Each structure stands twice: as structure tokens, then as C-alpha cells.
């Protein structure tokens with residue numbers, strides 16, 4: 200019988216891509232999501248790609264009893280990949296309690312429910328935001344966690360601490376994956392990122408500008424201490440990222456983890472500037488982008504990219520897709536959205 204994996208937040212951007220990769224690897228996928236930032240139609244989109252419909256339940260993980268009941272009903276879940284969270288950095292500074300309640304409440308309820316059925320394997324979505332502006336680049340997992348610059352970032356730091364304590368108590372074995380900047384979409388363009396309202400992130404803003412939904416992209420600052428003056432990030436293809444979750448799960452189920460709580464950076468190890476992204480997007484897709492240089496965005500780190508040695512050598516995962524594939528797929532997805540309602 201196939202192993203049953205629960206994907207929380209599985210109708211979201213990274214969760215939906217991971218559900219596809221899990222099914223491609225023969226896992227049975229269950230999704231729970233409260234649809235706060237996604238759409239139930241994504242379940243059908245996943246089915247269109249893989250030919251298999253994942254089990255879907257609309258569930259708010261902040262509802263403790265409903266979460267416990269769900270796990271009782273599915274007591275054969277062998278592992279959980281926990282994506283469910285709010286993720287808008289700006290919103291988190293305006294509504295900090297909403298972020299602490301949702302991101303931490305859902306996590307603790309979910310771990311209590313896991314323990315209630317004896318499910319011990321957890322893969323957690325963390326973020327490179329925990330490093331702030333690192334003193335050394337590339338940034339390795341040994342770099343200190345800096346004071347968070349937003350309540351959102353703080354929820355990731357606190358979540359890692361809560362998971363660590365639960366592991367220490369002997370109730371859990373977990374892997375925290377610190378994502379750098381996930382972009383792009385599935386090659387079929389049947390799933391991708393669905394920003395609600397005006398996108399905060401660079402690539403959705405670029406694709407929406409190129410298609411005409413936004414008038415102009417603002418490049419936030421060209422006076423940073425970088426070769427072209429714009430900020431540098433480590434962009435990673437969402438499909439590469441999705442695949443890493445399966446490698447992490449298999450590390451736990453194969454008992455190959457060296458500690459009960461492990462942390463891995465997920466990036467390509469290559470840093471690109473904002474102008475690199477714009478020029479590559481224009482080049483690979485044959486479109487002109489309307490952009491102008493604007494003032495710095497408060498809170499932005501200047502440059503960050505991953506030391507991927509631990510992910511490559513210990514986890515045994517390496518990003519395979521390059522920037523051109525990322526930006527080609529992002530554009531294909533935006534064009535798909537122009538023609539279809541999701």
C-alpha cells in the first residue's frame with residue numbers, strides 16, 4: 200500500500216507543486232487547507248497533471264478539535280509536510296497577532312494531533328529570512344539566526360524552536376527546510392503562484408507588468424553594494440523545491456537523519472540581482488518590461504544566497520533548473536491565467 204502523506208497548505212503555491220511530486224513518486228496525498236490564500240480548484244489542477252485526485256479537506260488548523268478529529272479519522276498518515284501559514288511580510292507588521300495566532304497555533308495543534316496518532320515525521324517550511332543580512336556569504340546553516348525583521352519572520356524562528364523542543368521530548372523527528380526565493384511554476388502551467396491583490400514579490404510583479412495588469416515595475420534601490428547596485432537573491436525553481444520535500448521525507452522514513460531535528464538551506468547557491476532577473480525575463484520570453492528605478496524598500500536585505508553544501512552532500516538533493524527555466528515557466532503561467540479562471 201502507498202504511504203499516506205498529509206500536505207497542510209497543499210492548495211497553496213509550494214504545497215500544490217509538492218503534492219504533484221509526491222504523487223509522481225507513488226505517495227498517496229491528503230491535503231488540508233482552510234483556503235485563506237488559495238482555491239479548491241487547485242485540487243482538480245493537480246489531478247489534471249498527475250491523473251490522481253488528492254484527498255482534500257477544508258480545515259483550519261487553528262481549530263484544535265477539528266484538527267484532532269481529522270487525524271483520528273486518518274490515523275494511518277505516515278508523515279506531514281507543513282506548508283500552512285500566512286506569509287505576507289508587510290501584512291504581518293500591521294497584524295502581528297494574526298500571524299502569531301495562525302502560524303504558531305496551527306503548528307502546535309497539528310503537532311499535538313500528530314502525536315495523538317503516533318505520527319513522528321514532519322517536514323517544515325522555513326525561510327532564509329531567519330538569517331537577516333548574514334555577515335558571511337554564501338550563508339550556511341551554521342550562520343546565526345538574527346533578530347527577525349518582521350512578525351512573519353519571527354513566526355518561522357519560533358516555529359523552529361517549538362519543533363526542536365518537541366523533537367527533544369522524543370515525540371517527533373523533523374526536518375526544517377529554509378527556502379531562499381521560490382519562483383516559477385509547473386511546466387504544464389496548470390499550477391503556479393496565485394497572489395491575491397498586488398504582489399509583493401518580484402517575479403509575480405514582473406509577470407503581471409509584462410501582461411499589462413500592472414503599469415510599471417519599480418526596482419527598489421540601485422545604490423546597494425552589489426555589482427549593478429540592485430539587491431541580490433538566490434532564486435529557486437518551485438519544482439526543484441518541491442522535490443526536496445520528498446527527499447527530506449525519505450530521509451526521515453529511512454531513518455537516515457543524523458539528529459532528531461535537522462535544518463537544510465534550499466537554494467541554488469547562485470545570487471542574481473533584480474536587474475539580472477529583469478534582463479533574463481525579457482531575453483527568454485521576448486517581451487519588454489516597463490520598469491524604473493525607485494527608492495529602496497524598507498527592510499530589504501542587500502544580498503543573500505545559500506551555501507548549498509549541506510543540502511547537496513548530507514540531504515542528497517541539488518537544484519537542477521536554472522534561472523531561464525524559472526522565468527520561462529513563470530511567464531507561461533501568467534499567460535495561462537490570462538485565458539482561464541482558476
Ligand code: NAD
Pocket residue numbers: 207208209210211212213214231232233234235236237238258259260261281282283284285286301305324325326327378379380381
Ligand atoms: P501559500 O499562501 O500559497 O500557501 C499556504 C497555504 O496555507 C494557503 O493555501 C493557505 O490557504 C493555507 N493556510 C494558511 N493558514 C492556514 C490554516 N490555519 N489552516 C489551514 N490552511 C492554512 O504560500 P506558499 O508560498 O506556498 O508558502 C508555503 C510555506 O512556505 C509557508 O509556510 C511560507 O511561509 C513558506 N515560505 C514561503 C516562501 C515564498 O517565498 N513563497 C519562502 C519561504 C518560506
Ligand code: WQD
Pocket residue numbers: 286288325326327328352379380399400401402404416417418419420430431432473496499
Ligand atoms: C526580491 C527582490 C526586492 C518587488 C520575501 C520575504 C521572505 C521570503 C521570500 C518567505 C528584492 C526586489 C521586489 C518589486 C523589486 N518569503 N523587488 N520590486 O524580499 O527576498 O523575500 O520573499 O519566507 O521572507 O521577505 O523577495 O520577491 O519580495 O524581493 O525591486 O516590486 O526584488 O527589493 O531585492 P524577498 P521579493
